[in-house]
Amino acid sequence: MSVLVVRGAVAVVDGDGRVHTDDVVSVDGVIAETADLTGAIEVDATGCVVTAGLVNAHHHLLQTAFRTLPGTRGIPMRDWLPAMASAYAAAGVDAELTGLAARAGLAEALLSGVTTVADHHLTWPSGADTVGMARAAADAAATLGARLVFVRGAARDDPQEAAASADAIVRALLPGIHGGVSDDGMLQIAVGPAGVHSDPRATFELLGEVAQRHGLRRRTQANEVVDVEIALARYGARPLDLLEEWGWLAPDVTLAHLCDVTDDEIARLAASGVSATHAPGCDVPMGWGVAPVRRLRDAGLAVGLGTSGGGSNDAGHLLADARLAMQVSALVGPQLPASEVLHMATAGSADGLGRPELGRLTPGSAADLCLWDVSGVADAGVADPVAGLLWAAPGRRPRTVVVGGRVVVDEGRLITADEGEIVAHLYERVRR
Numbered sequence: 001m002s003v004l005v006v007r008g009a010v011a012v013v014d015g016d017g018r019v020h021t022d023d024v025v026s027v028d029g030v031i032a033e034t035a036d037l038t039g040a041i042e043v044d045a046t047g048c049v050v051t052a053g054l055v056n057a058h059h060h061l062l063q064t065a066f067r068t069l070p071g072t073r074g075i076p077m078r079d080w081l082p083a084m085a086s087a088y089a090a091a092g093v094d095a096e097l098t099g100l101a102a103r104a105g106l107a108e109a110l111l112s113g114v115t116t117v118a119d120h121h122l123t124w125p126s127g128a129d130t131v132g133m134a135r136a137a138a139d140a141a142a143t144l145g146a147r148l149v150f151v152r153g154a155a156r157d158d159p160q161e162a163a164a165s166a167d168a169i170v171r172a173l174l175p176g177i178h179g180g181v182s183d184d185g186m187l188q189i190a191v192g193p194a195g196v197h198s199d200p201r202a203t204f205e206l207l208g209e210v211a212q213r214h215g216l217r218r219r220t221q222a223n224e225v226v227d228v229e230i231a232l233a234r235y236g237a238r239p240l241d242l243l244e245e246w247g248w249l250a251p252d253v254t255l256a257h258l259c260d261v262t263d264d265e266i267a268r269l270a271a272s273g274v275s276a277t278h279a280p281g282c283d284v285p286m287g288w289g290v291a292p293v294r295r296l297r298d299a300g301l302a303v304g305l306g307t308s309g310g311g312s313n314d315a316g317h318l319l320a321d322a323r324l325a326m327q328v329s330a331l332v333g334p335q336l337p338a339s340e341v342l343h344m345a346t347a348g349s350a351d352g353l354g355r356p357e358l359g360r361l362t363p364g365s366a367a368d369l370c371l372w373d374v375s376g377v378a379d380a381g382v383a384d385p386v387a388g389l390l391w392a393a394p395g396r397r398p399r400t401v402v403v404g405g406r407v408v409v410d411e412g413r414l415i416t417a418d419e420g421e422i423v424a425h426l427y428e429r430v431r432r
């Protein structure tokens with residue numbers, strides 16, 4: 001039996017609305033009420049706020065290799081898409097690049113307190129070893145000790161090929177498993193086209209069939225500005241009308257972005273049981289506007305938080321984007337409180353993945369947690385440690401990160417891999 005106890009925190013945010021100062025106990029990677037602490041690993045949380053590990057509900061890890069790319073900033077999405085596509089083509093997206101980009105993006109995630117990343121992989125060159133690409137991302141996560149949700153996406157892929165590849169990936173990476181999650185909970189597989197602006201009905205339907213066969217979650221992107229424009233021009237309908245018609249407004253589906261939604265659409269989303277991912281670190285710089293999170297949540301939707309990829313948001317730092325979410329929320333309604341945004345970045349994201357055991361520190365939850373040191377000058381004068389965690393010290397990193405009861409970041413350093421080596425390998429591959 002492996003026991004770990006976290007002691008002495010300034011505050012522990014349990015993710016179900018309770019803030020306390022009790023010890024946090026992990027037994028064999030699961031949060032327990034109490035345990036025999038003889039021989040337990042002790043983690044000193046003096047000066048720290050303890051939260052559940054953050055859950056990044058929407059990322060594109062491949063774009064970690066393509067940050068600040070010239071010709072991709074300050075331009076409309078119809079120009080951004082081909083600019084990114086030509087960079088992918090020049091680099092040659094294969095298993096090696098997928099693995100190295102995932103390794104860098106997941107190391108960045110752990111070092112910024114994100115213990116689970118949903119990687120919506122959208123770039124599948126024709127004839128590529130798609131199982132090898134998925135396996136490379138999964139191996140990167142396993143080596144680092146991060147939880148990965150690998151989303152077999154599609155962006156103008158041949159619908160049959162995309163579905164056959166998704167099916168092959170599930171069979172290869174999760175053999176004999178129904179429900180899309182490995183027995184240890186470290187790997188999940190989901191499916192999802194990029195959106196109605198890029199993929200036809202057949203892709204949605206065929207990937208939906210793969211999801212049904214294996215019990216996978218479905219994820220897509222909807223109602224960024226360009227998505228609405230293209231849907232209206234191509235089909236004479238708004239994206240959510242199409243998704244509804246194509247069977248993609250359902251409780252197992254999560255929609256990222258949702259910037260441009262009407263009150264009527266919000267009511268329909270809520271009635272369908274679909275969940276949402278807010279990604280302001282992408283939506284704002286891309287000029288798509290601010291999703292009406294207050295209204296989505298008030299309507300009853302589960303809303304998570306995501307960064308989206310390095311091609312639009314050059315960082316995978318979810319806590320920084322939680323701060324941004326609070327800042328921009330006041331432009332479209334009442335400001336979102338810090339406690340609510342922290343809930344979105346943990347339990348809200350986990351719920352959209354169908355993983356209620358993640359993003360919480362209640363007994364029975366996975367022992368994924370972060371110790372955030374709030375004892376420095378950047379936090380001096382803070383009255384409320386939970387509000388301060390998000391509002392003060394922008395870009396803060398956790399002192400300690402635990403995933404499944406295992407310490408993976410200690411004193412702010414990755415202990416499962418060498419950070420310098422990860423950076424060097426990614427540069428070497430991209431420049432080759």
Ligand SMILES: [Zn+2]
Nearest residue numbers: 221256308309
């Ligand atoms: Zn996105």
